[in-house]
Amino acid sequence: MDIISRAEWGARAPRSRTTTTWSKRTEFVVHYSEGPTSQTPRQIQDYHMDHNGWADIGYNFLVDVKGRIYEGRGWLTVGAHATGHNTSGIGVCFIGRDGDATDAAKKSIRWLYDEAVRRKGKSLAKKGHRDVTATSCPGDELYRWVKAGMPAPGGSTPSPKPPTGGTKAPKWPGRYLTQPPIMRGDDVRTWQAQMRKRGWTITVDGAYGPQSERVCRAFQKEKGLVVDGIVGPKTWRAAWEAPIT
Ligand SMILES: [Zn+2]
Structure with missing residues (x-):
């Protein structure tokens, strides 16, 4: 599969960069942009640099609905996508909202994962952003796919049927659940x-x-x-x- 390089998508130069090594890379963190699928990597980069004040686009790679892969900071530059997990984690962002991820997009995310494992020579933990921070990212649908082991679409393992909500709640227990104390x-x-x-x-x-x-x-x-x-x-x-x- 091809990775669309920074030069090809018209990336701005980073203000600075910090690199890490494959031995420190231990996890693969999936995100979503929670914006329209038409958003471009350059728009995301502009937002991260001009609004957030970051050195560069936050993610290591981005994937769109058509399954096109864009180089963000790349394999070994420390990103800005998950606090406390930017050195250990390779951050991959799906451009879109919950439910927008296509088979083509999943296939590309899976390909990036396999490529990371190949380069490291060892497997990496598969995580959704919400595994490391209290956030809804990468959305329920993509998150379930990550937790199901990121099965390649079209493969023989069907994804588990997602819960949909809308079931009748059991009776409220009558006390407010709160803490502290536990x-x-x-x-x-x-x-x-x-x-x-x-x-x-x-x-x-x-x-x-x-x-x-x-x-x-x-x-x-x-x-x-x-x-x-x-x-x-x-x-x-x-x-x-x-x-x-
Ligand atoms: Zn995220």
Whole structure:
């Protein structure tokens, strides 16, 4: 497969760059741009450099709906795509919103992963941005695909049928789930299991701690609920009844 070089897509020169080595690369982090599929790498670069003030486009590579691969910072330049994971992680961004990823795009992301493994000579952990930060990125659909092992489209492993939301919520337990101190109980476990089913990275341990609160806040933000990190009746109900968008 071809990688469209920076010169070919008209990239600006980076303000600075820091490189790393293959031994430090241990993970492959998938993102989405959460913008229109017509967005160009140059528009994304301009935003990252002029609005965010970054040295360059944040990602190592980008992939569009047609499956075209664009060079971002490349294989061994430290990116700006996932705080704390820019040296260990190669960041690949799908240009589009949740549900926009095509088979062609997935095929190209998978190809980049295989190419990274070939160059490193060892496998890398497959992650979605939300595995390392409280964010909805790379969207539920792409995230499920990453967690299913990034199966090559058209391969023999069908992707698991995604949950769609819109199922009736069980009765609200009648107490507000919040922390600190850490609250424990079957109600916490039930809510955690449901959030996990929706694609969030959350440990189902029946203990409402900082991770549960982070997921709760990110979910509330995504659904336009009051962002208070507390699972009250509305947040509880939305965990089952809100569509997975
Ligand atoms: Zn991201």
